[in-house]
Amino acid sequence: MPQQIYRDQDALEKELDRYSIPANTALYQKEDGHYVRCFACAHQCRIADKRRGICRLRHNREGMMFAPSGYVAGLQVDPIEKKPFYHVLPGSGALSFGMLGCNFHCEFCQNWVSSQTLRDGDALSGFRPCSSDTIVESAFRHNAASVISTYNEPLITADWAAEIFEKAKARGLLCGFVSNGFATRKVLEFLRPVMDLFKVDLKCFSEENYRSLGGGLKPVLDSIGQALELGFWVEIVTLVVPGFNDTPEELDRMAAFIASLSVDIPWHVTAFYPTYKMSAALPTSSTSLDAAWNAGKDAGLRYVYAGNMGGRAGDKEHTWCPDCGTLLVQRRGFQVGQNRITEGTCPDCGAVIAGRWN
Numbered sequence: 001m002p003q004q005i006y007r008d009q010d011a012l013e014k015e016l017d018r019y020s021i022p023a024n025t026a027l028y029q030k031e032d033g034h035y036v037r038c039f040a041c042a043h044q045c046r047i048a049d050k051r052r053g054i055c056r057l058r059h060n061r062e063g064m065m066f067a068p069s070g071y072v073a074g075l076q077v078d079p080i081e082k083k084p085f086y087h088v089l090p091g092s093g094a095l096s097f098g099m100l101g102c103n104f105h106c107e108f109c110q111n112w113v114s115s116q117t118l119r120d121g122d123a124l125s126g127f128r129p130c131s132s133d134t135i136v137e138s139a140f141r142h143n144a145a146s147v148i149s150t151y152n153e154p155l156i157t158a159d160w161a162a163e164i165f166e167k168a169k170a171r172g173l174l175c176g177f178v179s180n181g182f183a184t185r186k187v188l189e190f191l192r193p194v195m196d197l198f199k200v201d202l203k204c205f206s207e208e209n210y211r212s213l214g215g216g217l218k219p220v221l222d223s224i225g226q227a228l229e230l231g232f233w234v235e236i237v238t239l240v241v242p243g244f245n246d247t248p249e250e251l252d253r254m255a256a257f258i259a260s261l262s263v264d265i266p267w268h269v270t271a272f273y274p275t276y277k278m279s280a281a282l283p284t285s286s287t288s289l290d291a292a293w294n295a296g297k298d299a300g301l302r303y304v305y306a307g308n309m310g311g312r313a314g315d316k317e318h319t320w321c322p323d324c325g326t327l328l329v330q331r332r333g334f335q336v337g338q339n340r341i342t343e344g345t346c347p348d349c350g351a352v353i354a355g356r357w358n
Contacts, residue, residue, distance in 0.1 A: 019070045019129070020068055021160075023066060023159050024190065026039075034060070036060050038053050040187050041184065043055075047059065054103055055153070058156060068159075071128060071130055072099065073152065077095055077139075078093070079335070079336075080094045082094075083176075084199070084268050084270075084305075086235065090329050090339045097164070098152045100115075101118050101153065102153040103182060104180055104213045106213045108281075132167055136167045140171070144173070175197065177198055179199065184219075199234075201239070202236050202238050209244060239270050240271065240292050251291065254267075255299035258301060259300045263301055269306055271289055286312070303354070317332065323349050326348045341357055344357045
């Protein structure tokens with residue numbers, strides 16, 4: 001079925017309400033006066049009857065929370081490297097699905113057409129009905145090794161993702177989120193039994209700048225630590241945006257924070273290109289991206305990657321053994337040239353390489 005495009009946001013909201021079901025009770029609680037408290041993200045919205053949370057998707061009907069279900073705005077097989085997960089089954093396909101909406105409003109959003117549909121009249125993304133079984137079967141039909149919720153903010157649609165992931169896990173697939181990481185411990189604990197992978201956008205290291213995006217720094221830092229504690233495989237991405245988060249001091253602070261949790265966390269520093277409300281901004285220079293990469297290495301991180309440069313990042317896209325320095329995974333853009341990792345170890349020196357290789 002082709003996507004239906006809605007040019008009126010009120011009409012879109014009403015139609016999306018038809019594709020919502022009672023939220024999982026682990027992700028909200030009832031409060032006095034028909035209020036509900038949402039735990040799907042760190043906003044923890046207190047929502048009155050007939051009102052919506054900040055995401056505009058999770059809403060209250062007579063003291064019961066409803067959440068999105070049964071549709072997709074995007075569904076396709078991507079290279080797992082595009083997510084990006086570099087330490088998860090290199091060269092494999094990831095069945096990627098997305099819905100609509102976000103709990104942030106980033107002016108540099110790369111997926112604004114779907115994430116900002118309910119806030120921005122110029123974002124005219126549509127959707128089509130789709131069942132959880134269809135998504136899992138599509139993964140098998142295309143020989144994908146994982147199922148990834150992406151394109152919009154998956155935390156706000158965690159209920160339906162869990163339904164999909166439960167079926168996918170039963171058939172041996174890895175499951176994950178590509179998220180801004182503005183989570184609660186409750187939603188991470190809810191997802192952990194059915195989800196393996198958690199890619200987090202660490203957008204900056206400033207509370208003020210995070211507030212300008214509609215979020216906060218501390219909940220993201222807390223979520224990264226909690227995700228590691230709960231056993232998710234975590235990779236972190238920072239889109240290096242000129243004038244927003246690219247000072248040496250801020251890059252050093254981000255790198256030091258990641259290293260304080262684990263030097264085995266892969267950190268992807270990626271190039272920004274003018275888009276959405278920052279279409280007049282300058283793109284990230286190769287010099288600035290190199291500085292970010294160096295900040296990660298100087299902090300002691302074993303795996304730092306430069307990306308989104310159309311294959312022009314050279315050796316900084318590859319995975320190297322942190323012990324003996326041999327080339328393990330060779331990449332150019334989203335393509336894997338070779339993968340020499342053997343049962344999670346370096347074939348030359350036997351060092352264990354952190355990741356999900358099987």
